[in-house]
Amino acid sequence: MxxxxxxxxxxxxxxxxxxxxxxxxxxxxxxxxxxxxxxxxxxxxxxxxxxxxxxxxxxxxxxxxxxxxxxxxxxxxxxxxxxxxxxxxxxxxxxxxxxxxxxxxxxxxxxxxxxxxxxxxxxxxxxxxxxxxxxxxxxxxxxxxxxxxxxxxxxxxxxxxxxxxxxxxxxxxxxxxxxxxxxxxxxxxxxxxxxxxxxxxxxxIGAGIKIRKKSRYGNPIDRECIFEPEEENAFLEALREENPIYRLYFYLLLITGLREAEARAIKYFDCPLNGFEFDFFKLDSHICYLGEDMWRVKVEVDQTNPPDLSVKFDKPREVEISDMTRILKSLLTEVLLYRKLVLKKKRLKEHNFLFINRNGTRLKYKSVYDKFYKILDKAGLEKRKGNGQLTIHSTRHTFASTWIYSIREKKGLDIDLDLLCRTLGHSSPKVTKTTYMHFFTEQKKELNRQMEMARKQRGDQNKTD
Missing domain, CATH: 1.10.150.130 (Tyrosine recombinase, N-terminal domain)
Known part of the structure; x- marks a missing residue:
């Protein structure tokens, strides 16, 4: 039928x-x-x-x-x-x-x-x-x-x-x-x-059209798609002039590697408020406070969400965050106060999406897309905008590259990359390796130098014997 x-x-x-x-x-x-x-x-x-x-x-x-x-x-x-x-x-x-x-x-x-x-x-x-x-x-x-x-x-x-x-x-x-x-x-x-x-x-679909074959496990991303450290600082500085919603939204993307839709899909249900202080131990949200400056963001598959908030591969996961600077806590406090004020002013029925626009409805992709490029303009990065350069997805690539650089000197690389795979919600560790392994160029050079030295030492020892 x-x-x-x-x-x-x-x-x-x-x-x-x-x-x-x-x-x-x-x-x-x-x-x-x-x-x-x-x-x-x-x-x-x-x-x-x-x-x-x-x-x-x-x-x-x-x-x-x-x-x-x-x-x-x-x-x-x-x-x-x-x-x-x-x-x-x-x-x-x-x-x-x-x-x-x-x-x-x-x-x-x-x-x-x-x-x-x-x-x-x-x-x-x-x-x-x-x-x-x-x-x-x-x-x-x-x-x-x-x-x-x-x-x-x-x-x-x-x-x-x-x-x-x-x-x-x-x-x-x-x-x-x-x-x-x-x-x-x-x-x-x-x-x-x-x-x-x-x-x-x-x-x-594409006969006669020159196409770039897609690897089964994805393609390496170009360095041009990643914020350089000074560019990230300029972006964050320009972000300070925005309202709390966008400040938390983009900051969260940078420190978690969430996809933009996964961040917009974060839900908030309740948190007790005493004066201007929230009791985050009792926070009921996809963002959870674990104590000792540790937080967790849950990416959940919710079939009732609109199509633009779908989770890739329908793969739920959790991302933990260290907040020793208390920036996340401060921004979340501002957002919850701002959110409560807007919904009351607009006389709207309470809904569960954490990120809202100035009209009190959930944040849409076009809004964050337009805002992202305006912030790049304010940060003096207007020449870095667009496909092949900086896009919203660059926050995710920047998070991943920062993670990789932080573990370059560590042993147990495969274990760390497997953890990065689960943090990013990739379909397999091979996707993570294919996408980001070229960032280990310097480490590979050093490994080749060490192997050359080992061969030389072995050769010298054989001559002595």
Missing amino acids: LESKYAELNIEGMHYVREIKDGEGKRIFYILMSPKNKPIKEVYDYLTYRIIKKGDKLNSIKRTAYDLVYIYDFMMFELLTPELVDFKYLHNFIVNYLSVIDQNFRVKDCIKRSMLTRVPVRNEFRNNMIKVIDKFNSGGMASETICGIVQTVKEYFEYLAEKKKKDINLDDIFETSLLYPDSNIDMTSYAKRRKEVYTIKGIL
């Missing part, structure tokens, strides 16, 4: 494409419009870029605009931005969204699509009594059509990452896999172009 959550989804409109005409009624351009009838600026910039830099003709621009309608609708339904899309969501987009959309439904070049209250899915998915054995061979989109849409999405996301400096990790979205001869998709036209392509459930 085939079902789709999109069939019964109540919506308030969908995106649509509007054609632009000149004074003589001739079509000259296409733009993507939101359900609120506002142009999507980033798509406008991208289509303009395609014309100027790639030489796309009007029909190509039209096709690109219509392809991007699908991903923008999907992101709207899933409460996503391009920065939050990962391989799991792309897989869902292909397998569970594009395969159920009714491609024969047409509301072109008008605002009627922005007034829809239901998603136009195929009839098979509206009637739970109809059995469909294969979604891709049951009257839905052809695999070639899906391939074209996803290829457009891939090129658009590459543009956002490389030209717009969006915090998009392309390796997290697109994975490589070998295309086998027994594929059920006709690949004759692609066979001579490339043997290794992006595929999801047999849907071709």
Whole structure:
């Protein structure tokens, strides 16, 4: 029995494409419009870029605009931005969204699509009594059509990452896999172009496109993605001018290595307040006080959380923190007081997310994304912004590199790296080693020197004997 959550989804409109005409009624351009009838600026910039830099003709621009309608609708339904899309969501987009959309439904070049209250899915998915054995061979989109849409999405996301400096990790979205001869998709036209392509459930994504093969265990991160010590100090100094929410949020990222969504998902339930002093021994939160300046942050998998707060690999963990400087305690005190004041002022019902915005609702990715780059500007690090340089994820890389440098001279390296793996929530220690092992360059050089000295001493001893 085939079902789709999109069939019964109540919506308030969908995106649509509007054609632009000149004074003589001739079509000259296409733009993507939101359900609120506002142009999507980033798509406008991208289509303009395609014309100027790639030489796309009007029909190509039209096709690109219509392809991007699908991903923008999907992101709207899933409460996503391009920065939050990962391989799991792309897989869902292909397998569970594009395969159920009714491609024969047409509301072109008008605002009627922005007034829809239901998603136009195929009839098979509206009637739970109809059995469909294969979604891709049951009257839905052809695999070639899906391939074209996803290829457009891939090129658009590459543009956002490389030209717009969006915090998009392309390796997290697109994975490589070998295309086998027994594929059920006709690949004759692609066979001579490339043997290794992006595929999801047999849907071709990247034939003929130069791609960087992703290691099974990830790729080493570049040093440019890490705060140098003086840059981290400048960032923290600029952070002092922000409100308590952002000061604690970014400080916590730097001292725990949490992913940005894991920090935003931290919940707070209660803590007794005596005057202006909180009894942190009785703190009921994902942040716990252990005594003697030690704290613990719990990363918990909560299926009731919105999609943008999901935990990677669904892997819960705990991170312990030493707070001898009392900075964490001081910032948390300010945040709890600030939080109580804002919620009371806005007359909002108490909710359990620790980090809130000035309106009293939970902190969203766009807010921390925008704030992060503003702080970089204040810190004089504006030239270090963007993909391949400093992003929010750089706080995590900086934490990991600091950890590694602190254990360089220690024995039992594998034990320490295993602990770092568990602290970061990596899928395996091999991921941690592959990602950060190149930071041990100097240690490797010293080991080679010691081995050379040992060989020399052995040789001298043999001559003596």
